[in-house]
Amino acid sequence: MSSAHDVIEVITTKRDRGALSDSQIDWVVDAYTRGAVADEQMSALAMAILLNGMDRREIARWTGAMIASGERMDFSSLSRPTSDKHSTGGVGDKITLPLAPLVAACGVAVPQLSGRGLGHTGGTLDKLEAIPGWRASLSNEEMLAQLESVGAVICAAGDGLAPADKKLYALRDVTGTVEAIPLIASSIMSKKIAEGTGALVLDVKVGSGAFMKSVERARELAETMVALGTDAGVRTVALLTDMSTPLGRTAGNAIEVAESVEVLAGGGPADVVELTVALAREMLLAAGVDDVDPADRLADGSAMDVWRAMISAQGGDPDAPLPIAREQHVVAAPRSGTLTRLDAMAVGLAAWRLGAGRERKEDPVQAGAGVVWHARPGDRVEEGAPLFTLLTDTPERFDRALAALEGGYDVGDGPFDPSPLVIDRIA
Amino acid sequence: MSSAHDVIEVITTKRDRGALSDSQIDWVVDAYTRGAVADEQMSALAMAILLNGMDRREIARWTGAMIASGERMDFSSLSRPTSDKHSTGGVGDKITLPLAPLVAACGVAVPQLSGRGLGHTGGTLDKLEAIPGWRASLSNEEMLAQLESVGAVICAAGDGLAPADKKLYALRDVTGTVEAIPLIASSIMSKKIAEGTGALVLDVKVGSGAFMKSVERARELAETMVALGTDAGVRTVALLTDMSTPLGRTAGNAIEVAESVEVLAGGGPADVVELTVALAREMLLAAGVDDVDPADRLADGSAMDVWRAMISAQGGDPDAPLPIAREQHVVAAPRSGTLTRLDAMAVGLAAWRLGAGRERKEDPVQAGAGVVWHARPGDRVEEGAPLFTLLTDTPERFDRALAALEGGYDVGDGPFDPSPLVIDRIA
Numbered sequence A, B: 001m002s003s004a005h006d007v008i009e010v011i012t013t014k015r016d017r018g019a020l021s022d023s024q025i026d027w028v029v030d031a032y033t034r035g036a037v038a039d040e041q042m043s044a045l046a047m048a049i050l051l052n053g054m055d056r057r058e059i060a061r062w063t064g065a066m067i068a069s070g071e072r073m074d075f076s077s078l079s080r081p082t083s084d085k086h087s088t089g090g091v092g093d094k095i096t097l098p099l100a101p102l103v104a105a106c107g108v109a110v111p112q113l114s115g116r117g118l119g120h121t122g123g124t125l126d127k128l129e130a131i132p133g134w135r136a137s138l139s140n141e142e143m144l145a146q147l148e149s150v151g152a153v154i155c156a157a158g159d160g161l162a163p164a165d166k167k168l169y170a171l172r173d174v175t176g177t178v179e180a181i182p183l184i185a186s187s188i189m190s191k192k193i194a195e196g197t198g199a200l201v202l203d204v205k206v207g208s209g210a211f212m213k214s215v216e217r218a219r220e221l222a223e224t225m226v227a228l229g230t231d232a233g234v235r236t237v238a239l240l241t242d243m244s245t246p247l248g249r250t251a252g253n254a255i256e257v258a259e260s261v262e263v264l265a266g267g268g269p270a271d272v273v274e275l276t277v278a279l280a281r282e283m284l285l286a287a288g289v290d291d292v293d294p295a296d297r298l299a300d301g302s303a304m305d306v307w308r309a310m311i312s313a314q315g316g317d318p319d320a321p322l323p324i325a326r327e328q329h330v331v332a333a334p335r336s337g338t339l340t341r342l343d344a345m346a347v348g349l350a351a352w353r354l355g356a357g358r359e360r361k362e363d364p365v366q367a368g369a370g371v372v373w374h375a376r377p378g379d380r381v382e383e384g385a386p387l388f389t390l391l392t393d394t395p396e397r398f399d400r401a402l403a404a405l406e407g408g409y410d411v412g413d414g415p416f417d418p419s420p421l422v423i424d425r426i427a
Helices: A009-017 A022-033 A039-052 A056-068 A096-105 A123-130 A142-150 A163-174 A181-195 A216-233 A256-262 A270-286 A294-299 A302-313 A344-356 A395-405 B007-015 B022-035 B039-052 B056-068 B096-104 B124-128 B140-149 B163-174 B181-195 B216-229 B254-264 B270-286 B293-301 B304-311 B345-355 B396-403
Strands: A083-087 A109-112 A152-156 A197-208 A235-242 A250-252 A327-332 A337-342 A369-374 A386-392 A408-414 A423-427 B083-087 B110-114 B151-157 B197-204 B235-242 B250-252 B325-332 B339-341 B368-371 B387-394 B409-412 B422-426
Touching: A009 A022, A009 A039, A009 B039, A022 A039, A022 A056, A022 A163, A039 A181, A039 B039, A039 B163, A056 A163, A056 A181, A056 A216, A056 B387, A083 A096, A083 A270, A096 A109, A096 A123, A096 A152, A096 A294, A096 A302, A109 A123, A109 A142, A109 A181, A109 B124, A123 A256, A142 A152, A152 A302, A152 A337, A163 A181, A163 B039, A181 A216, A181 B254, A197 A216, A216 A423, A235 A250, A235 A256, A235 A270, A250 A256, A250 A344, A250 A386, A256 A270, A256 A302, A256 A369, A256 B124, A270 A294, A270 A337, A270 A423, A294 A302, A294 B181, A327 A395, A327 B270, A337 A344, A344 A386, A344 A395, A386 A395, A386 B022, A395 B235, A423 B007, B007 B022, B007 B039, B022 B039, B022 B056, B022 B163, B039 B163, B039 B181, B056 B163, B056 B181, B056 B216, B083 B110, B083 B181, B083 B270, B096 B124, B096 B151, B096 B254, B096 B270, B096 B293, B096 B304, B110 B124, B110 B140, B110 B181, B124 B151, B124 B254, B140 B151, B140 B304, B151 B216, B163 B181, B181 B216, B197 B270, B216 B235, B216 B422, B235 B270, B250 B254, B250 B345, B254 B270, B254 B368, B270 B293, B270 B422, B293 B304, B293 B422, B325 B339, B325 B396, B339 B345, B345 B368, B345 B387, B345 B396
Parallel strands: A083 A197, A109 A152, A197 A235, B083 B197, B110 B151, B197 B235
Antiparallel strands: A235 A423, A250 A369, A327 A386, A337 A408, A369 A386, B235 B422, B250 B368, B325 B387, B339 B409, B368 B387
């Protein structure tokens, strides 16, 4: 063939444990995006990468090739520094909602490009779309204008950013090649680097409800992404945080918005407040701001002011009542004692099955669906008192949601040893 | 999904070094043949199999599933036992041509389903099609009738045998997943078992001109195939034979037919005679015949009689002059001495580039093209005397063929230590 490389040569290099050259990587990512390399060829290469790995140079080059497949945004015209956050996804993870306005209230602009949920972890855009009138799609000009005027924007990533990643992610999803750290890291970082943020904080989740089940794998992913960001000139830091227990007291869409508003009002569950403030501090530090304490901006109401402005700027009514599920089902505590375990995967699966998430990309989500838990691990519960409230518009979903919760929690007598929320920091 | 298995579950089982269950294997081979599993999913699975392997049970089940995808032939109505041979492919490997009639002359029927060549190793059908009038396609009824009347048939495999293998082989060819021993073994053996032969001798080639470059890999492939055949009730034995040097004195189509006829006439190159007789003995033994010496049947002309009948039965004229290339180019020996090395890959590549083989499946081959070498390793050569004759209808091909031969042979003074033709026997 007349092209610079032969795809078989690229595949067999990685298959035989070789390192791909810069030119092989540039060629294969571009050729795949153009359709000159077929899906069945890229999936064989993805499996070889998953099983044989890539070194730091290969991952950086691969990420660069995916960035080069599309447009790059530029926030250098803004009057303040930018800082963004990315979470690898967890149950009840509404942190972006209070975090973006909080950091903006501290003087750093937050250009948060988010996604919709697929599977048991919710999507930030799905949650915000529970707010009447709010829209996720902004043009680049609208985004830039809102960053200047409000300081925070949470919106859908446009189709122009890293199109190679979009095509490759869809392929990996159907070929059993999602779980490759080089490919996960380059997928996340290609979008964040192309987005043009000056600083980035990664919230890498570990535990039953997370994509990474072990601290070792989470650390490897975090280190890979921090190296990628640093090499690309983005000040990048990662926190490893616990996702064996879901965050806060709610998993769903409207109910997570309500919980986020509680946090912005100075209340809310202690773990959500703790993680929001911890991530805000990291985002500010990475952006070079060390003279503001974000906890003060929660207390003085300025983060709430930014929230209201941010929702209004995207057509949402911050005062409109949130949608409420038509049906509810209460699960009572089976005995009195201490809630010693609440499994994130069980809760996430239950919320998903109630309609808070989608099974196929094209499915709608229910704004009101989800799970509320009335106790957190360490809390005292009384036999017969409500432990969970399940919410849905479609009550035929209760049975499968209850099955998901089964075995997902323990009530006992013994002492409770809480695990730390922030496990490690990687910079 | 409603099917028995989810393809992601099958892929990730092998990706994570698990063994596929019988039911997973049956399902995925059938679903791929039906089109319910996509090419990009099967290629990811093939790469995982290549890198993580399959155990003996998995390979046997995979082979069985490929057999079950199509029809099975049945030779049990024949009045004599059947025995077949398969070669993994080499340069100048015309052995099937004298071998099939020789074994038939010894009282054992040979149902040889062959293929066309792709790449630098020639195809048996391409060689026979150099004979004016000869046709490769027979119906199952014609094949059975010829086996009864003549005792030997060499023809194209019908589309009905192991269609799963045809589809999978085409996929592996473009996805860098050809070199997986479980998949090579199951591809070869599914066709041979479905073909219905009672006994099978495998000629597994080792060396520069062969698919397997090391004795270890060749032995692993041979042992895998012998186990598969034995488990399926086919008496199977394998010879590991040398393919660092090409067989005989010719590589091409018409010129290899002529060399085969020399062997049937009681002459021909010693190595071709040696391997033909060794494989004939194995085929007879595997079929339970131990009272005939095939060397006698070469000497008394009875093998030649079967050859003539076999060619005539398929429309060929055994007396017709064979096609001759329009152009020839002679390479003279660069010095006097002993030919100490003749590389099979170099010769195979030169013959291929002269037009004896094809680059794409749909290409024609030139009947007269190829390479004749006038000395074999160990022979004395004189400076300026012809060492190679290159043959083609299209003289613009000479340059690239000469480039392929460059460095592919040595003429020296030292003592020559011949390597054995038959390296090992695996039963």
